[in-house]
Amino acid sequence: MHRTRVRIVEDALDANNTIARANRADFDRHEVAVINLMSAPGAGKTTLLERVLPDLAGVRVGVLEGDVQGSLDADRLADLHVPIAQLNTDPGFGGECHLDANMVRSALPSLPLADLDLLVIENVGNLVCPAEFRVGEDARVMVSSVTEGEDKPLKYPLMFRTCELVVINKIDLLPHLDFDLELFRHHLDAVHPGVERVLVSARTGEGVGAVRDWMVALATPRAPART
Amino acid sequence: MHRTRVRIVEDALDANNTIARANRADFDRHEVAVINLMSAPGAGKTTLLERVLPDLAGVRVGVLEGDVQGSLDADRLADLHVPIAQLNTDPGFGGECHLDANMVRSALPSLPLADLDLLVIENVGNLVCPAEFRVGEDARVMVSSVTEGEDKPLKYPLMFRTCELVVINKIDLLPHLDFDLELFRHHLDAVHPGVERVLVSARTGEGVGAVRDWMVALATPRAPART
Numbered sequence: 001m002h003r004t005r006v007r008i009v010e011d012a013l014d015a016n017n018t019i020a021r022a023n024r025a026d027f028d029r030h031e032v033a034v035i036n037l038m039s040a041p042g043a044g045k046t047t048l049l050e051r052v053l054p055d056l057a058g059v060r061v062g063v064l065e066g067d068v069q070g071s072l073d074a075d076r077l078a079d080l081h082v083p084i085a086q087l088n089t090d091p092g093f094g095g096e097c098h099l100d101a102n103m104v105r106s107a108l109p110s111l112p113l114a115d116l117d118l119l120v121i122e123n124v125g126n127l128v129c130p131a132e133f134r135v136g137e138d139a140r141v142m143v144s145s146v147t148e149g150e151d152k153p154l155k156y157p158l159m160f161r162t163c164e165l166v167v168i169n170k171i172d173l174l175p176h177l178d179f180d181l182e183l184f185r186h187h188l189d190a191v192h193p194g195v196e197r198v199l200v201s202a203r204t205g206e207g208v209g210a211v212r213d214w215m216v217a218l219a220t221p222r223a224p225a226r227t
Numbered sequence: 228m229h230r231t232r233v234r235i236v237e238d239a240l241d242a243n244n245t246i247a248r249a250n251r252a253d254f255d256r257h258e259v260a261v262i263n264l265m266s267a268p269g270a271g272k273t274t275l276l277e278r279v280l281p282d283l284a285g286v287r288v289g290v291l292e293g294d295v296q297g298s299l300d301a302d303r304l305a306d307l308h309v310p311i312a313q314l315n316t317d318p319g320f321g322g323e324c325h326l327d328a329n330m331v332r333s334a335l336p337s338l339p340l341a342d343l344d345l346l347v348i349e350n351v352g353n354l355v356c357p358a359e360f361r362v363g364e365d366a367r368v369m370v371s372s373v374t375e376g377e378d379k380p381l382k383y384p385l386m387f388r389t390c391e392l393v394v395i396n397k398i399d400l401l402p403h404l405d406f407d408l409e410l411f412r413h414h415l416d417a418v419h420p421g422v423e424r425v426l427v428s429a430r431t432g433e434g435v436g437a438v439r440d441w442m443v444a445l446a447t448p449r450a451p452a453r454t
Contacts, residue, residue: 040267041383042375068385132322147400155297157295173404177400
C-alpha cells in the first residue's frame with residue numbers, strides 16, 4: 001500500500017508540474033512576475049502585504065488569496081484597491097492544506113493579468129505541502145516569525161530550501177523572547193546556504209522597505225534575469 | 228478529475244478510520260488514555276510538554292513524537308526519562324504534513340503500552356490535515372499561540388471544532404501584541420461553542436497547572452467517562 005501511495009503522490013506532483021508550466025507560460029506572455037508567498041499560520045503574510053503593496057513604486061500588483069475557508073485576508077486587503085481573487089481549498093474535502101497549480105489556474109480568469117506587473121499568491125498557512133507544489137511562480141518568498149523558534153529550518157527543510165527570500169518577521173518582539181537570531185541563521189544556512197533574508201517587523205514597518213525593493217526588482221521587466 | 232480526487236481522499240479517510248479503531252482497541256485493552264496534541268508550527272507544543280510531563284501526579288506517561296524530519300523535539304524531552312518514540316513522515320514523499328492512524332500503528336511496538344496510563348502524540352505542526360486524520364485518540368488538545376492572531380478559529384475551523392481542549396499559549400507576550408483576547412474567544416465560540424480553554428504561558432509556567440490537571444483527569448481510570 002505504501003508503494004502505491006508514493007506512486008499516486010508522484011503522479012499527482014507530475015500532473016501539478018505540467019499545469020504549473022502552463023501557468024508560467026501565461027504569466028510570461030503577460031509579462032507578470034509571480035511570487036508564491038508562504039508561511040506557517042499567523043506568521044504575518046497578510047500584514048506584510050498590507051505594508052508593502054501600497055508603496056510599490058508604480059508596479060501594478062494583484063493578489064491571489066489562498067485559504068482553506070473564508071475571505072478574511074482578502075477583506076483586509078480590500079482597502080488597497082488592487083485586483084484580488086479568492087481561492088478556497090475546502091471544496092477539495094475537509095480542506096486542502098496548500099494551493100496547487102490547478103487551483104491557481106482556475107483563478108486566473110478572475111485576474112486582469114494583462115494589466116499587472118506583479119502577482120502575489122498568498123498560499124495557505126502551512127510549512128509542509130505548499131513547498132511541494134509549484135504553481136508557476138518566478139520566486140518563492142517565505143515569512144518566518146521569530147515567535148516560532150530557531151528550529152524551524154531544520155524541521156521544515158523543504159520549505160526553507162526552495163525559497164528565494166526569507167522574511168524574518170516580528171522582530172519587534174525579540175526583546176521579549178528567548179529567540180537566538182544567530183542560531184536561527186545558522187540553521188537557515190544549514191538547509192539553504194546563503195539564501196537572501198531580511199529582518200522585518202510588519203507591525204511597526206521596520207525593514208519592510210527591503211521587501212518592497214526586492215519585489216519591485218523582481219517585477220521590473222528584465223526578461224533575461226527571470227530564470 | 229476533481230470528483231475522482233475527492234473519492235480517493237474519502238477512501239483514504241475511511242481506511243484511516245478503520246486503523247484508528249484498531250489503535251483505539253489496543254489503547255483500551257492497555258487502559259491507556261491517548262491525547263492527540265496539535266498546533267501550528269512553533270505554537271509551543273513541546274515547551275508545554277516540558278512543563279507538564281514532569282509533574283503528572285503519578286500518571287505514567289509516554290510520548291510519540293511526529294515530525295516531518297529529525298528528532299529535535301524528542302531530544303528536548305529526553306531528559307524527562309519517559310518512553311518516547313519518534314515518527315518521521317518524510318519517507319511518505321517530500322514529507323507528509325500530518326500523522327495518520329497507520330503511522331501511529333507502526334510506532335506502537337516501540338512503546339511499552341502496558342506500563343503507561345497516558346500517551347501524548349505530538350502531531351506535525353499544521354492546522355489543516357492533522358484535524359482530518361483520527362489516530363485512535365481519546366481527546367484532542369490543540370495549542371494556539373496568541374502571536375498567531377485572533378482569526379485562526381475562523382480560518383482553520385475543523386481543527387478548532389474537533390478538539391476537546393484549546394490551550395491559548397504565550398500569554399506572557401500579550402502586553403507586547405495587538406492581540407484581542409475577547410475577539411479570539413468570540414471566534415472560538417463561533418466555531419466550537421463552549422469548548423474548554425486554558426490560558427497558558429508554557430515559557431513562564433503560568434496556567435500550566437490547569438493543563439496538567441486536565442491530563443491527569445483524562446488518564447485517571449474511569450472508563451465510563453472516556454467516551
